[in-house]
Amino acid sequence: MHTKQEILEKLTGIQSSRKSYYSELVYLIEEMKKKNKQLAVINQLTQIQINATWQQTTSYIAAQLSQILVFEHFALTIVKGGMLSSYLAKWNDADWQCHTLTQTVSVEAPVLTGQVHLTLAEVLPEHHATSVPLRSQLNQTFGFLTLLRQSKQLVDRDEAELIQLVASHVGVVVENSLLFQDVNEKIKIEAQLIQSAKMAAIGEMAAGIAHELNSPLTAILGNSQLLMRERTDAPEAPLMKDIYQCGVRCKKIIQNLLTFSRQEEYLFSTTSIDEVVEDVLGLIGYQLSVSGLTITREMYEPPLLFHGSRHQIEQIVINLLLNARDAVAGREAPQIVIRSFLVQEENSSYVGLSVYDNGTGICEEQLSQIFQPFFSTKERTKGTGLGLSVSLGIAEAHGGKLFAESVEGEYSKFTMLLPLLADEEDNDGEKADFDRG
Numbered sequence: 120m121h122t123k124q125e126i127l128e129k130l131t132g133i134q135s136s137r138k139s140y141y142s143e144l145v146y147l148i149e150e151m152k153k154k155n156k157q158l159a160v161i162n163q164l165t166q167i168q169i170n171a172t173w174q175q176t177t178s179y180i181a182a183q184l185s186q187i188l189v190f191e192h193f194a195l196t197i198v199k200g201g202m203l204s205s206y207l208a209k210w211n212d213a214d215w216q217c218h219t220l221t222q223t224v225s226v227e228a229p230v231l232t233g234q235v236h237l238t239l240a241e242v243l244p245e246h247h248a249t250s251v252p253l254r255s256q257l258n259q260t261f262g263f264l265t266l267l268r269q270s271k272q273l274v275d276r277d278e279a280e281l282i283q284l285v286a287s288h289v290g291v292v293v294e295n296s297l298l299f300q301d302v303n304e305k306i307k308i309e310a311q312l313i314q315s316a317k318m319a320a321i322g323e324m325a326a327g328i329a330h331e332l333n334s335p336l337t338a339i340l341g342n343s344q345l346l347m348r349e350r351t352d353a354p355e356a357p358l359m360k361d362i363y364q365c366g367v368r369c370k371k372i373i374q375n376l377l378t379f380s381r382q383e384e385y386l387f388s389t390t391s392i393d394e395v396v397e398d399v400l401g402l403i404g405y406q407l408s409v410s411g412l413t414i415t416r417e418m419y420e421p422p423l424l425f426h427g428s429r430h431q432i433e434q435i436v437i438n439l440l441l442n443a444r445d446a447v448a449g450r451e452a453p454q455i456v457i458r459s460f461l462v463q464e465e466n467s468s469y470v471g472l473s474v475y476d477n478g479t480g481i482c483e484e485q486l487s488q489i490f491q492p493f494f495s496t497k498e499r500t501k502g503t504g505l506g507l508s509v510s511l512g513i514a515e516a517h518g519g520k521l522f523a524e525s526v527e528g529e530y531s532k533f534t535m536l537l538p539l540l541a542d543e544e545d546n547d548g549e550k551a552d553f554d555r556g
Contacts, residue, residue: 157187157281164285167292169299173197173206174217176296180264180289181208181215187281192243192267196235196250198224198260199297203231205238205265218242219484235263247271251282253290262293329373336373340366372402389540390429391422392459392470398429399436410444412453419459423470424540427517432537435513435521438506439474439533446478446531453477461539468539469519475532481525489523510535 160183167176173195181193193215196205203224208215220238224231236248246267253262264286274282343363350356396416400407407414425432440455447453456475461468481489490511507521514521518538525531 153187160184160187161285161288165288165292167289167296169292169296170303171296173204174219176293177206177208177217178215181210184266184285185210188266188278190266190268192246194235194239194248194263194265194267195293196263196265197293197297198231198262203234203238205235207239207242231260232263235265239265239267243267245269249274249282251286253286253293255290255294261297262290264289332369332373336366336370340370368401371398387427388429389424389426390432391424392432392472392537393418393422395429395432395436396457396459396472399433399440402433403437403440407440407444407455410448410453412444412447412455415454415456417456417458417460419461423459423461425470425517425537426540427537428513431513432517432535435510435535436472436474438510439535442506442533443474443476443478443531446476446480448478450478462536464536469536470539471534471536473532473534475530477530480527480529480531481523482527486523486525490521 163183164180167179171179177193177195180195184190184193191210193208194205195208196203198204201223203222205220207218207220209218210216220242222234222238224234232250232252235250239246239248246269248265248267250263250265252260253264254260264282266282340363343359343366347356347359347363350359400414404414440457443455447455454477456473458471458473458475460471460473462471463469490507511521514535514537520536521533523531523533
């Protein structure tokens with residue numbers, strides 16, 4: 120008859136006591152639970168939404184990996200278009216907060232890991248990074264997963280295999296997200312090009328209408344002038360004067376519209392920035408007033424002169440004012456402030472013009488992209504994404520600058536700087552202190 124020890128050995132293959140047998144069994148069960156947890160997390164990682172932002176994706180991956188790996192911070196890095204973008208997730212006692220770090224790269228994949236670690240070390244100098252590459256189906260590196268720990272420790276074989284397994288699954292999802300963004304971007308560009316063509320057609324139509332209105336308007340102005348001369352003392356003389364003044368205003372609007380719609384090279388001349396604003400308000404003032412917003416003007420004395428194309432600068436001001444109008448739509452007590460000022464910067468003097476609005480503002484991530492062609496924060500049907508990029512090009516062609524500052528949900532302020540006419544600077548006596556408007 121077999122002893123109890125012999126039976127245990129036959130059943131388990133373990134030559135041990137009952138105590139060691141149960142210890143081994145508990146260890147095996149814990150290992151199985153650990154493997155099951157890892158598989159569950161990997162399954163969750165394959166369910167990342169391809170239309171999620173990189174910040175959302177990074178926070179989600181960090182939350183899942185923290186269940187099976189030990190680390191303080193996590194980073195997802197994407198290499199695309201010569202740019203290395205690292206999305207760093209930090210735990211703040213409640214959830215994972217994501218920050219974006221970017222830099223230009225022009226090296227091969229083996230060196231990229233070092234650049235990723237250097238970028239992260241600038242933010243977290245006391246942490247040690249462990250990275251694993253994300254590779255495409257063509258075995259090309261397009262990103263990295265990075266674990267950041269306060270203590271430097273060697274990665275054992277099991278953990279290395281787990282990280283590689285995670286990277287292979289996450290890599291598929293991230294690659295799909297990149298493809299989705301590329302396709303989505305092409306669709307947006309096509310839609311924006313169609314919208315741009317529509318806007319160009321509308322501009323041509325508006326120019327045609329303006330030409331047609333010129334003839335009857337000339338007759339109205341001429342006849343009203345004749346009647347004013349013949350009936351100077353008549354009771355209806357004030358009415359004739361009103362007709363004439365309204366006709367002159369209409370003619371000015373039509374002239375501005377025709378000039379704005381022309382695409383030829385504009386002649387440069389000496390112009391006052393406040394006169395430009397006055398002309399623009401004459402052109403689109405009614406559109407702004409019916410929106411129910413308050414427009415405040417702060418003009419600089421004496422008038423600030425610059426040498427440039429009056430009508431191209433008008434185009435910038437029109438874009439800024441229409442954008443401000445859209446930003447304050449639906450806001451309580453909407454307000455736009457137009458301010459002209461003098462700026463001294465790096466031994467140069469500039470004519471400054473700022474357009475402030477208390478609208479929805481622009482988030483920090485989008486603020487760096489608003490001057491890119493075809494980028495728009497508006498709905499697809501309400502913007503082409505070309506206004507600010509064209510405006511920036513015009514400002515730079517004049518030797519000037521165009522920049523923005525904004526706080527999401529509070530305000531936006533766009534500032535244009537143009538070189539001050541030399542004579543104006545001399546006549547003004549002493550130069551003003553630096554002012555950003």
